[in-house]
Amino acid sequence: MPQSFSLKVNGAVRTVTVEADTPLLYILRNDLELNGAKFGCGLAQCGACTVVVNGAAVRSCVTAVSAVVNKNITTIEGLGTIAKPHALQKAFIEEQAAQCGYCINGMIMTAKALLDRNPKPTQAQIKQALAGNLCRCGTHNRIVRAIARATKEAAV
């Protein structure tokens, strides 16, 4: 039976009525019309669907809505906008760190969780943090450079 769930997404409370096992990804994309998190595999293998929940990078494709009630959910839309981008988003633009860009949501959100707990990671730490995020276009080095660049910005 569908139930009502109140979710804290990007600082606002949003209520949806869905089955308890509905993956957060579909709620974000279809109910809240947030495009950032992407369906890549539905198996937590690729990272395209990553969002930050209470500070941790989480795969929204395998996270049931019932597991994130009362938690702070941040999506890439919550970081910044084209007019006012977050340091990570700005750095990705400056480094031109995308080809198709389908994986980039996961890269930025995984990096966000990393920088929140370790504001000055080494290059090896950045690569290790992204080891479970797949990119098929071969944009890896630009992504690492963009994250390193973002750490140099004042407010991350």
Add this chain to the structure above:
Amino acid sequence: MSDKHGFKLTRRQFMRGTGAVIVGFSLSRIWPPAFAQDPPRLPGSLNTNRALDGWIRINPNGTVTIFTGKVELGQGILTALAQIAADELDVALNRIEMISGDTARTPNEGVTSGSLSIENSGTALRFAAAEARAILLQSAATQLGVAADQLSVDDGTITGKDGTAKVTYWELTREDVLRREATAKVKPKPASQHKLIGKSIPRRDIPAKVTGGASYVQDMRLPGMVFGRVVRPPSYTAALVSFDEAAVRQMPGVIAVVHDGNFLGLAAEREEQAVKAREALRKSAVWKETSDLPPAGKQLYAHLKSMPSEDTVVSEKTAAVKETAAKTLAATYTRPYQAHATMGPSCALAQMQNDKLTVWTHSQGVFPLRRALAKALKMEENRITAVHAEGAGCYGHNGADDVALDAALIARAVSGRPVKLQWMRDDEFAWEPYGSAMLINLRAGLDVKGNVVDWTHELWSHTHSTRPGGKSGVNLLASWHQASPMKPAPPDNIAQPSGGSDRNAVPLYEFPNQRVVNHLVTPMPVRVSALRALGAYANVFALESFMDELAMAANADPVEFRLRHLKDPRARAVIEAAADKAGWQASPRGSGNRGRGIGFARYKNLASYVAVIADVVVDPKTGNLRVAKVVAAVDSGMIINPNGLTNQIEGGIIQSTSWTLKEQVKFDRKRVTTRSWADYPILTFPEVPEVEVVLIDRPDERSLGSGEGSQGPTVAAIANALYNATGKRVRDLPLTPERVKAALGLAGA
């Protein structure tokens, strides 16, 4: 009208401009007229799309709309084409709006493939924009009473020499001045006058992609939209025996179950409901399967060679006086089936209303797709509109076209509601057409001085293109599964000089005697089609590995050995530039676990020149091969966007490294068993090499296609570096730890 991401997803906006809104613009003009003599050949795609206003529209509101048949695949083409148009027209880049790949609106430029978009569409736009500018200047001259050659243009404002007489492009558009056939008689600007071409203009699509903007077909939402999914057979030739339709129909949200022969699909109100219903439908379905796949592993290649083939001598060269070889070498190289493995499973949105179908698709060719859809759906082509919307990176013919038909089949069953259908991960892995497995035999003779005197390259491969839209057959997956199945087109090979399976099989080196034979294996038990670089990946792997083997046999340095057989100065220049950048030293042996190798090719023997030098580290205990650093030198003629070009080359190198070290599609005699990323590992961040790219800009030469240019040289450089490190050569891809261990004599250790 637009939201904060500049991409409002209402039906109205998606349809905007598709109908009568565009005045004075028509693609329906038929060219050439029936009575005409053969028209003069025009540059690039202008030749087949001759209406000037089919490419460029100057708008009264101060913007310029550029129409291209080529589409954005993540390669940055729309940014590069905008640069070209803005530069020739003398308008600021932010005035340019790009419309691409739309059967109702844009030129038909076939498929976005073969690294041809700058060469075809870019060239067309350069000439079209140069001509448009001249026409507008002439028009201004008449209006201002000033000679055209006394006028200059700055951001669309035309000014006379004294600075007083002024008129803008936007004021001159009223008389439909661009409504005429292009002549290509106005010369585009010389390189010295370029202001945007040659600059690293940031990509237009990246800001939305990093802020959650609606960038992809996956992000489209239309009012009343439902979600579709398909249930594919478990194997290529499986036949559906039974399934529980009633149970699935009763599941929450399910509004349609579509069954047609071996095709099964459904639609639901919510996406997770569609996913659940798919799972239930899949579990309930009983199939009759046949064991008709080829053997895996080593036996695959013997099997490939044993199948019927069409045999062609691709190149033959015989010297007047034939020198006898002092030494003869022979070697066999193999490459397995490899997958595109896009990050985002294929997706399409389709709506069937009043017997008219609109489909939004990330197909590489909306016009060929429309033709195939018309056949599969038994509809008139003119009742179908196919509009490109971006998907995840494609790297060739993946599931993009197939899913468009899937969505259309479901759309027919939901009373006019739009259907968004995305494949699940296993649909993509198991059903996309792979890059063909290949077997290549090389034989060559060296004279006493260590020069190659004869060369034979013989290859076995399936076709590398089964794209939809050809004259015969229907190359769309679901059409083969319907109760009245369509026939796929017979396999065909892209002709030389580009070649398909034999792409880059003809050496660019100067050999006095050579023979290249292509065995096009006609049965296709495993689905195959175009994967980035087509046959060039394996052919360059073999050719350039063998050049190294010959250099060793001749006691020559691999760089010097290549240069001594190479006359083309641009080919020599990229090899020298890469060697210089990497600090190449003549003929040092590797250390046992560290080595360096080189690979070179001119893509298709007519596009970009790329030389790659790879440094590898081998773990002698595990056989693990790591590529630490790659240096590449590239000559693409006139560079449009250096950062964009570098991005393409870097990406190609990393992707090719992944193919080379890790990738092979798995199958048993019945089924493809590659179903998820766990079955098909690709290169991860800690394994990615450092990459450095040197660009050789030749602004006075025409631009050369580059997107696929680094795939072949990279695999060869890695294989040669492995040999350099260990003294052992591995000729079977991928270069897995097991293979490296076996080569080192540590198998079973």
